[in-house]
Amino acid sequence: MASLKRLGFDDSKCNGCGECMTACSLAFFKVDDRTRSAIQVDKTEGGWHINVCDQRCRLCVDECAAKALTMSRLGVVTLDKRLCVGCLACVAVCPINAMRFVPGLLTPFKCNVCGACVKKCPTGAIGIVAEEM
């Protein structure tokens, strides 16, 4: 049975502070720029929604002609930047915009479940979940 590792979240606990996005962009890009975060916090009518790859649907893996997107041994959809040709088909096919892209960057990016955001979340709205598929 394959394992899967993903971010779990509880929208009701989210206070919209965005510390997760700062942590993510610092971890990925060494800058505090929330557009460069693989996790996004979106305002909803009643509060906040945490948007991040669920590692399950894998439409991006199927769409990737360069086979740059694969499942890692830990069960995380992982982008190999050395293989990526930057076509952004994965960004287009992602149903929840969790495959992220900033114009001008050569490759897209996504959550690799590193946990940087989990450590910074003040309300415990995010956590790492490991499960069997």
Place this chain on the structure above:
Amino acid sequence: MTSTGPSDKDTLLAGHKQLAEFSYEKRPVIKGYNNRTLYVNVGSCRIVEKPVSEDMKAKFTGGKGFGLKLLWDAVTPQTQWNDPENEINIAMGPICGNTNYPGSGKSLVVSISPMTGIPIDSNVGGYFGPYLKFAGFDAIEVQGKAERDVMVFIDGDKGHVSIFEAPNEEVDSHVLAEQIMDMFARDEKDRKNVCSVTAGKGSEHAYLGCLNFSFYDERRKVARLKQAGRGGLGTILRDKKIKALVVRYSSLNAMSNNPADLATLQEAGLRLHREIITLDDQQCRMREIGTAHLTEIMDQYDLLPTHNFKFGSHPDSAGLNSHAFSAMVTHGLPDGCWYGCTMACAKAADGVELKSGPYKGHKVTIDGPEYETVAGCGSNIGVFNAATVMEINFYCDTYGLDTISFGTLTAFVMECWEKGILNAERTGGLELTWGNETAVLEMLHRIARGEGFGLVAGLGIRRMKKHFAEEFGADPKLLQDIGCECKGLEYSQYVSKESLAQQGGYSMALKGPQHDEAWLIFMDMVNNHIPTFEDKAEALYYFPLFRTWFGLQGLCKLPWNDVEPANNAETDEPAKVPEHVQNYVDIYNAVTGNNIDKAEIIKQSERVYNFQKVFCIRMGKGHRLGDWPPYRMMGPVTVEEYESRAERYDTQLKDLVGFDPTGKGTFEKLQALRVYRENRYDMLLDAVYKRKGWTKEGVPTVETLHGLGIDYPEVLEVVRPLLP
């Protein structure tokens, strides 16, 4: 997979004998251009690089424009297709090779065609073009004739080109493309970095040879093949004794084409990706079954060629509909013929067991079929069995034969059989009746073996007409009426009888009757949007020029209008797909750093289009008579055809011709309709030539050439004697 000959990599490599080599400085692409081309002469073994001038870029843009300019400089008015100076030129264009905008991996192949004697151009996918560009060249010119079988290898990683004898490799493409990957890829992961241009055994014996451009399918783990199909390019490759052109490049990324403005390119590409992913399953289903979705639509509108274009539909056509093929191809794979194409129409069936020929019993991956192949090698020859079309498709590809010409010429020989011009004695026992699948496949294998009637069929329709008239006493007028070729090239697969504009679109197409220059049937026949001669002339001015532009840039036509924005119907000119036209303006500017608008797209094309027209005239062709279709493409030739749609034709005679059909015999009615339709076609020629800035004989005027800035002395020298 190899059935004959040595396939062991070491044996193959041991047979190589180097004849020439050339090292060049590796440089990055600058805004879509290398500003140099590669010249390879396989006869004299000369290899050089040539600079691309600013004038060449300004006037010829790239792709087909570059190919034609290089070819013009290489040949004379007397050059025949098999003279050493004829070239195979492969050029890409500035947008080619970007990985963002769907359909950006096309190569344009140009040569003097063995079928037409004028320049042919063919637009083809696969990785060769983009890799050649990133290896350092905007085009390759291949000239000369080798004494023995050779390959040309461009190593874009090392900056090195070589010509070597290659005696032991197979010729058929599905085997050879794999052997090339075996020899030039370091390991499995490296196979995607190696691609080739090859032909096949059929190309050695027939004029309708095609080229196969390979790309490695990492999921299926096979070399896939895309065809530069039209006009006999494979025949020229094998006449030059070239087994393969090979390129390797292993550093592909989003900046390989070095665009001026990556962000804009990415945003345009992403917009179209999303449009395709969201809308395609409600529109053309390209991601599911590619262009083969068209079959039932064409059948429904009486446009699906059946029995040599006699009819436009058939009760058994369901056997060839998109669902029949969809059930055969493997789904869920990213089937683009270049990276970044989410339209993904390059479908393939896997593990198909062949039932005939030298590879009988082999389980193979078959690319396609595309609509043209379904119609040409299916309905047009009375075959309504999807599996048989697949097998014909496979063998045509691996033998290096164009499925469109093969389909149309087979339809012709079948009608010749029906009319008693051919019989078993003349075909060596092949019973070429409609739908005789066994006979068709056997004829195909005989072409590849260069045997018996296969050699006759391989002549193509134009030469067969002469042969049948001279050898068998057939009526030349009848052969002219039913032989569906123009300029020497077989028609592609749409019935154009009820669309005058499409008759012109086909027959005025510079290279011969291929639908990639204009496809106006729905605008004209179905929607009646271009009722007057002026309207039709305007459409036959704009669309051929707009479509020419894809060939200047290294683009595929399909993402232009085989998906449309959701609100396209509400725009001023839905047939042009205005939002996508703007995308092309944006991505061209983003790649090159230039600042053009949509009018300049047409101007870029118009320069090359008129240059190509003058090139045809220079080769002694390109005259008004050459733009006349066979009557089969204009209307019913036979009583059988007329009577099959008698109500339609009777109504037209009454309402349009002013001829009362009541009580008249079919033959008399046929004649009246023919006079009317031929007269209308003549008037169309006048209107279109005028709109294009040509004389009544179809010659571009000095003013036209001057206005386009292509009034070079050698161009004017061609047209001046023909101007009033």
